[in-house]
Amino acid sequence: MNMKIVQWAYARKYQIKAVFDDFPETVFLFRRIGEFYFLFSCSGGEFTRLPERSDYNRMEELINEELGTLEHYLNRRSNRLGAS
Template identity: 35%
Template sequence: MELLNVSYMKKGRIIGFFDKFPHSNVLFSRVKKYYFVSTVYWDERDEVVTRADLKKMELLLNSYFGTESNYKNRKAWSE
């Protein structure tokens, strides 16, 4: 999966576009110093989004913005 593009919204939220889900948009919100998936605007033309897909999306977006180390240092990170 690859991050194709990002779009900025109000209040620090970001919409991400991914090649694996071309018809679905993913809304990210910022928590402290990293981003997490807030909402997936899923389209029936795409496959079902799994928990592993959500984690990969978060990792890709945080890597894009340079906040990957903050994302991995959070309490819930287990890898």
């Protein structure tokens, strides 16, 4: 899977909106929690295929990498608890 960010922009306080090449008709909204961003909602066009959890994880990784918060995202509590 080689998903890429087509564009992103700051939305309201602590929010980012982004479009990805795998889902070009959809705007995904990310919210900041602590020191990283997570997917909050999406809106827009029709899906040729529905995003799966792996797509959402990849989007979160890409946004956090772009914004310099990837290390915090990878070290989040839910990720650490799931590895136990």
